Structure formats: C-alpha cells, structure tokens
Amino acid sequence: MSVCFRSLVLLLSTVVCVINTTCVAASVVFQQQAQQVVVGFLQTVEETYPEELTFSHNIYELFTGLGAKVIRLDYNKVLDFELIRQSALEEAHGDISKIHDLEARMIKEGILSFLKENEIDRVFIPGNYYNVDAEPYAPTPNRQLVTAAIAEIVHENPAIKLMGVCGGLQGVMHAMGIKVIRVYKLLGSHESAAVHAVSMPDPHHKDVVLHRLRIVPGSRLASIVSKHVEPDTNGWYSLFFPDAHGGVVSNDPKNVKKLEDLGYKIVGFSDDGIIEAVEDVHGNILFQDHPEALAINMLRGHVYPATDSTDATSSLQDLRYKAALSAISIIEDFLYRH
Template sequence: MRIFISILTLLFLFKFNFAIAEVRDFPNKDCDITVGLLRTEKETYDHEWASSDKICEMLVSMGAHVILIDYNKLFSKAKEEALSEAKDDVIHVEQLESKKIKEVVKDFIKDSRINRILLPGNYYNLDSDPLPPTPNRQLVTKAIVQIVDENPNISLLAICGGLQGIMHAKGIEIISMKKLHKIQESKKSYHNDRRLNKLKIAPESRLSSMISRFAQPDEDGWFAIYFPDAHGEMINNSDKNIEKLQSLGYKVVGLSDDGVIEAIEDKHGNIHFQGHPESLILRSKRYYSENYKKREIATLITIAIINDFLYRKCETIISS
C-alpha cells in the first residue's frame, strides 16, 4: 500500500511540475507581467500576512514580477495629502480622503507599471468578529476596484476576503455564514484545508472553458470542481443582493451545494473565488490521501486559472 501511495504521489508531482513548466515557458519575452499584491511591507498586526509570502513565491515561479501594494503606506500618504490640502480642517479632510486614496493608489500602480492585481484572503471580517483593527485595507481595496473598472487592461484576481472586499466596495451585502444558517458539523468539515469543497460551475462561463480541459460536464453542462475552503463570511445570496450584483455587471458562475456563491466573473472577464484554489499549489507537495483524484484535477485547474490571470492580456501589454 505504501509503495502504491508513493507511486501516486510521484505521478502527481510530475504532472504538477510539468504544468508549471508549461506556464514558465509560455510568456512572451516582451510581456512584462507585474503583479501588485495587496499586503503590507511590515506586519503590523496578527495574521496580517497569512500566506502571502508563499503567494509571492508562486507568482514569481510562474514568471511574474511582484510588487507589494502596501495599504498602510498608501493610506498614510493619502491622509497626509488630505490634511495638507484641507489645512487641518477635519471635516474637509474626511471629504478629501477617499479622493486622495484613489489618486495615490492610481499613481502607485502607474509608477510601478502594475498590470495585474491580486487581492488575497484576509483573516478579518467585514460583518462579524474578528473585525479589522483599521479601515486601511478596505479603503485601498475600494480604490483598486474603481481603478480597475476604469482600466480593463489591469487584470484582477480576488480570493476569499479579497472577493468580499470587492463586493463590499460595490455595495453588495456581505454576511456571516452563521446568519444564513446554523453550520452543522458536516459543513464545518470542509473548512479544514485537508478537505475539498464542491463547486458547481455554470456552463458557457470563462471559468467553465478552463475547466473543460480537465473535467467533463454533467448532462446540463455544469462542471463539478473541488477547492479548499475556509471562510466565515459570504456574499448574501438573497434575490435582492444577486439582482444588484448582476446589475453591476457580475455573473454568478460558481455555487456550492448549500447555495454559497463560490465564484463570480466581472464584465472585464476577471474571475474571483470565495474558496482558496491557490492553496492547492502552495501545498502541492503534501500528499492528501482523501479525494486524491479530485485534488489532482483541481490543482491543474488552479494552475490554468493563475496562468489565465497572468497571461491572457499579454497582447494588450505588449502593444501599450
């Protein structure tokens, strides 16, 4: 049995490394991929960095240059400029801050030649404890959302808390999972990163076109994929909230069996996830005996998703 497991592990790692090699060889030398990663340069409170170091390594291994979008520094700079312009008028400062944050973030993105932005997960919540100790991250997230809306040449990928931050910035309601239903023990199990949460992916979506390389649809054209999941909040899936989401140009393209919105696409083709597909790559060298085949397929799909995020707009970058 141990020999059999070792063989399976080696086969999986071979496939994984081969897929990564494919991605490394793909970029055009003239295609300069610079990813802005929303994270502080110095950790100022517990859990602020989470797994962002490993995310940096993953992006670099796939051919990208990574620059930190330090939301604390950018917020401080915007506040200083607002104070200076308002001449210490507190009421005027508050009115100027939002405008200044956007200007500072936009200039930073332009000066750093950032053409991709990744909003990773966040330990803190928007609707329930633990709440963030400062508003800095969310204010910078709001600015990024506005900038990307205005400049579709910047690709955006959001994961878990990053997705929730985008939705909150757009006025979409984010609620605690506990408000939707009492989480039973069986549902708690997939919050452990050793478990995989099932996602149903809508046909004729950009996401389904990536998945179709690795999985077969059901008779209705829907795909089933499996990603690690760990979150305490979600997009409120009420009819009113979904209608508002759709009116803003978003499509719900992934759902879990209990109705949680797991993936959305925006009007520019960016895809955002409630779960943590990236953790399949970050922890790929650890063998999980449970759902081995599902994990293997999900990892290859994740590589395709990150590859799409990094390189689908290469022609636009080269010509700009």
C-alpha cells in the same frame, strides 16, 4: 508562450518532483517570463492578521514560480493616509459630508499613480482572518480603503486585471456596495456554516480538506477548467477547493440584482447555494474559496495523479489532482490573459 504550453511544462516539472522528491519551484521557462507580467500584491510588511505573512509568502512563491514579477502593494505604507485626511479636511472647507468622497478620490488617484509608476497591470487581493461585516478581525481602515480604490480602478480600466480570493472577494464586493454577511446568518445556524470552514486553520496545507465548487455552464471560469474536468449532464462543472470563510456575499434577490446591475455574474456556487465565484464585466474572476492553495501545493510537488483508478483513495486523489490543474490554469489566466 501559450498557457497550454506553460501548463505542460508545469505538469512535467511536477512529475519530476514526485520522482526525485525534490523540486525547484520556478523552472527556467517560467523565469524567462519574469519581466512580462507585473503583479501588484496587496499585503503589508508588518503582520496585521494571524498568519498573514505566511500566506503572503506562499502566494508570492506561486506567482514568481509561474514567471511573474511581484510588487508589494503595502496597504499601510503605499500612501500617506494622514496627509490625505488632512488634505481632504482642508478641501472640504468645513463641510464634513464631503470628506469621505474627497479621501476616496485622493486614495484612488494615489493608487492609480502607484500602479502606473510600477507598470503593474494586474492586482491580486488575498484573504485572511478578517471580516468586512463583523468582529473579531475587521479589516484595518487602510486595507479596505485601498481595496475600494482598486475595485473602482479595475472597474474603469479593463487593461488592469484583478483576482481576489476569500476576503479579497468580500472586500471588493463591499467596496462596490454589495452586501456581505455572516455565513451562519445566511444558512440559519453555526452548524450549517461549519462546512464552509472545513479548510481551517490553514487552507494552504498540503493535505487540507476540500469543499465542492459548482461552476455555471457558459462562464469564463467554466471554459478555463473545462480542459481538466468533465461537465455533468446539465453542463455544470465541479471542482474541489479549500474553503475557509465566515463571511459571504448575501444571495438575497435585491443584493443579487445590485451585483448584476454593476456588471458582475455569479459563476460558482456551493451545494448549499452560497455564492463562491463571481466574474466582473471585464472577465476578472473573484473566488470565495482558495484555488491558489492547490496551485501552491502542485508547484511544491504535493499533488500528483492517482496511480490506481479502482481504489477509493486514488479516486479522491484524482479529484484533488484535477482541481489542482484547474487551479494552475486559473492562476495562469490571471497572469497571462491580455
């Protein structure tokens, strides 16, 4: 089934939701796709960060609603980390400088084996209330170790697709040696950084405040969203997504060059120059904001087209609706791109 047809079915389902005020998240058409796509979802059974399980449930609902099979990639239980550390220590023969690389290799081998055994061909890394560069919610060691393994595996295996949002983007960039810093340090003040937390505390809320993402012309991301929004006179596309983050990829020239040397392209910015979206050499897209949030709310019937194009409120509603359609297309691209 084509992406366009799935989008049409989704749109029709959404309209039915609005009219009848009830909605079944997964249509029969989507359920027929369930065995074709297997997503490895980086999460954990026991909550590590505030609201982690709630956000995970929302995303699980989104993927299954779009026909995917979801397998938990539990970053605390997927591997025996203590055994790996002991094995690395033994293999190092007392050379402490070797332990980190040995552990990383063993974790990577274990994660790759897990992906193959479960026939996982795409991985989703969500964000949450944690940082890779500062307190108070630094990631647990296991989560970042698994993220680093996934980042390398995907970089080396174009058949395995990847999508990351918010802290997922930051975790992958950090794993690849790209500098991640606090937003306020980049912008110069906490006041300036506040615009990047407009969707706090819950970016998945149906009425969440949105933030503008400006998409680079000619990028894969631009081609995906061009079905739903028009470019400006310079070819740039604008979408409004939930934005809720305190960390960000540094945009200093040396960091950007390192990023580009690894095959990444910056494909989305905020109005103040913050890096908001990155594509890798295989076409995978990582987001600093939360497109999945609008997709979740569209499936739930909370987003619908404006009825009066002359009304100011309707104009904002139309922007949200077009962004939600684009978000669905982004998620479908992740799920069904070959």
